[in-house]
Amino acid sequence: MNALVRALFGLAGRLSGGDDLYRQDYDLRAGTYDLAETRPLTKRASEDLIARLELRPGSRCLDLGCGTGHSALLLARAAGPSGRVDACDISAGMLSVAERAAAGAPCPVSFARAGMTEFLEGRPAASADLVCALWSAEYCRPGPLLRLCARALAPGGRAAMLVSTAESLSELQRAVAPLLLRRPGSIRRFPPINFPPGRAAFLAAAGRGGLSVERLEERALTHSFRNASSLAEWLNDSGPAAGLAAALKPERRGEFFAAVAGEMEKRGGLTVTFRYLECIGRKK
Numbered sequence: 001m002n003a004l005v006r007a008l009f010g011l012a013g014r015l016s017g018g019d020d021l022y023r024q025d026y027d028l029r030a031g032t033y034d035l036a037e038t039r040p041l042t043k044r045a046s047e048d049l050i051a052r053l054e055l056r057p058g059s060r061c062l063d064l065g066c067g068t069g070h071s072a073l074l075l076a077r078a079a080g081p082s083g084r085v086d087a088c089d090i091s092a093g094m095l096s097v098a099e100r101a102a103a104g105a106p107c108p109v110s111f112a113r114a115g116m117t118e119f120l121e122g123r124p125a126a127s128a129d130l131v132c133a134l135w136s137a138e139y140c141r142p143g144p145l146l147r148l149c150a151r152a153l154a155p156g157g158r159a160a161m162l163v164s165t166a167e168s169l170s171e172l173q174r175a176v177a178p179l180l181l182r183r184p185g186s187i188r189r190f191p192p193i194n195f196p197p198g199r200a201a202f203l204a205a206a207g208r209g210g211l212s213v214e215r216l217e218e219r220a221l222t223h224s225f226r227n228a229s230s231l232a233e234w235l236n237d238s239g240p241a242a243g244l245a246a247a248l249k250p251e252r253r254g255e256f257f258a259a260v261a262g263e264m265e266k267r268g269g270l271t272v273t274f275r276y277l278e279c280i281g282r283k284k
C-alpha cells in the first residue's frame with residue numbers, strides 16, 4: 001500500500017468509528033490465534049525480548065494487550081514467585097484463553113478487560129518496574145500510550161515493546177488494497193491505523209513521552225504461504241490479519257477472501273514480511 005492509500009485508510013478509520021473492529025476479530029480468533037501458521041515467529045521474538053530484559057526477581061510487570069497470555073506467562077516466569085503481573089486486553093475471548101494459560105503461573109497474574117490506555121490511567125503512578133506491550137502497542141496512538149507507560153513506571157523502570165510498523169506485511173497490503181478499492185461496497189467500517197511509520201517517529205514519541213530509549217531496532221521476519229488456501233485460512237484465523245474481516249460486511253467476506261486467494265494463485269503464493277520495532281525504554 002503506498003503512503004497516500006494508507007493515509008486515506010487511516011483517515012477513514014478515524015472517521016468511521018471502527019474502534020471496535022479489532023476487538024470483534026480478536027474475540028472470534030481467540031481459539032485459533034496460537035495455532036496460526038506465523039505464530040511461532042512472533043512467539044520467538046517475544047521470548048528473545050523478555051530474555052534480553054534480565055528481569056529482577058520480584059519485578060512488578062504490566063502486560064498491555066496480553067492476548068492469549070503468552071506474554072503474561074513469560075513475564076511471570078521471568079519475575080519469579082515474588083513478582084506479579086497485571087495484564088489487560090480488550091477482547092473477552094482472548095482473556096478467557098489467557099486466564100486458563102496462566103493458571104499454573106509461578107506468581108500472581110491478574111487480568112482486566114480494558115483498553116490499554118484506560119488500564120494505565122487506572123494504575124497508581126510510579127508503581128511498575130516493567131510495562132510490556134508485545135505485538136499490541138500498534139493498536140493505540142503511540143504518543144499518549146508512551147506517556148501513560150512512563151507515568152506508571154517507577155523511577156528507572158522500563159518499557160519493552162514489539163511494535164509492528166506501517167510497512168509490516170506490505171506485500172499483503174499491496175495485494176489487498178486494490179481488491180478493497182475495487183469493492184468499496186464490501187466495507188462496512190475501517191479499523192483505525194496507528195502503526196508507526198518507522199523508527200524515527202517512534203523514537204520521537206518515546207522521548208516526548210518521558211522515556212529514554214536504550215534499544216530501538218528495526219527488525220523483519222518473513223514467512224511464505226505455500227498456497228492460496230493456507231493464506232485464506234490465515235486471514236480468517238490469525239492475529240496479524242485481525243481487523244480486516246470485521247471491516248468487511250459479513251455477507252461479503254467469503255467473496256472477498258476468495259478474491260484474495262485467487263490473486264495469490266495468480267502470483268504463485270505469497271511471502272510476507274513482518275516489520276517491527278524492538279524497543280526498550282527507561283523512565284527518565
Ligand SMILES: C[S@@+](CC[C@H](N)C(=O)[O-])C[C@H]1O[C@@H](n2cnc3c(N)ncnc32)[C@H](O)[C@@H]1O
Pocket residue numbers: 022023026046064065066067068069070071088089090091094114115116117133134135136139140239240
Ligand atoms: C497480536 S495480539 C498480541 C497478544 C500478546 N501480547 C502476545 O504477544 O501474544 C494483540 C492483542 O492486543 C489486543 N488489543 C488490541 N487493541 C487493544 C487495546 N486498545 N487495548 C488493549 N488490548 C488491545 C487484542 O485484543 C489482542 O489480544
